Amino acid sequence: xxxxxxxPRYLITVTGKKLTVTCSQNMNxxxxxxxxxxxxxxxxxxxxxxxxxxTDKGDVPEGYKVSRKEKRNFPLILESPxxxxxxxxxxxxxxxxxxxxxxxxxxxxxxxxxx
Amino acid sequence: AQSVTQLDSHVSVSEGTPVLLRCNYxxxxxxxxxxxxxxxxxxxxxxxxYTSAATLVKGINGFEAEFKKSETSFxxxxxxxxxxxxxxxxxxxxxxxxxxxxxxxxxxxxQVIP
Numbered sequence: 001x002x003x004x005x006x007x008p009r010y011l012i013t014v015t016g017k018k019l020t021v022t023c024s025q026n027m028n029x030x031x032x033x034x035x036x037x038x039x040x041x042x043x044x045x046x047x048x049x050x051x052x053x054x055t056d057k058g059d060v061p062e063g064y065k066v067s068r069k070e071k072r073n074f075p076l077i078l079e080s081p082x083x084x085x086x087x088x089x090x091x092x093x094x095x096x097x098x099x100x101x102x103x104x105x106x107x108x109x110x111x112x113x114x115x
Numbered sequence: 116a117q118s119v120t121q122l123d124s125h126v127s128v129s130e131g132t133p134v135l136l137r138c139n140y141x142x143x144x145x146x147x148x149x150x151x152x153x154x155x156x157x158x159x160x161x162x163x164x165y166t167s168a169a170t171l172v173k174g175i176n177g178f179e180a181e182f183k184k185s186e187t188s189f190x191x192x193x194x195x196x197x198x199x200x201x202x203x204x205x206x207x208x209x210x211x212x213x214x215x216x217x218x219x220x221x222x223x224x225x226q227v228i229p
Contacts, residue, residue, distance in 0.1 A: 106158035
């Protein structure tokens with residue numbers, strides 16, 4: 001089954017404790033991205049990756065890091081989480097067809113609370 | 116720069132009546148436009164997309180949307196609401212030829228009253 005898998009789905013942590021949210025897709029998509037969803041703000045892009053070893057900042061990258069060492073995985077790293085990073089996070093991937101804006105496939109989301 | 120505006124944060128309809136969720140966009144290039152639906156505690160699912168083919172786009176679950184370039188709009192409609200349509204809906208824009216920039220609207224919560 002084609003899917004994007006995020007872990008953990010729920011996490012409560014404390015300020016300053018490094019954490020990683022994993023994302024894996026099994027569709028051989030080149031493009032992957034991370035979003036955060038906050039009430040009244042919709043989804044905002046944090047980082048995206050066009051391919052292995054190619055990443056770039058989205059609209060709200062501060063406080064986050066990413067890496068893309070393998071095509072299927074795109075982890076989101078919070079080196080020193082703060083309460084303003086409490087949010088619902090989504091990973092997504094997309095078909096690699098050149099010139100075509102194909103649909104994004106989303107994971108189920110990871111709800112993060114930073115105390 | 117591109118942007119997308121969803122004109123209503125909440126819409127309430129009675130079951131069996133029409134649904135209209137409004138979306139306006141701005142884009143410096145030819146846009147691709149999407150509607151996604153998010154049911155509670157779920158990820159986002161594609162409803163339909165416009166990518167410069169037919170201006171009237173049909174999607175899943177009886178939804179459709181019409182691309183109107185002159186009005187820079189991409190409103191989502193459904194003739195008859197069902198209880199299962201209660202969810203949050205997002206209008207999304209990206210521009211043709213490059214897929215690194217995807218902009219989401221702030222969402223419209225649809226309530227369906229029995």
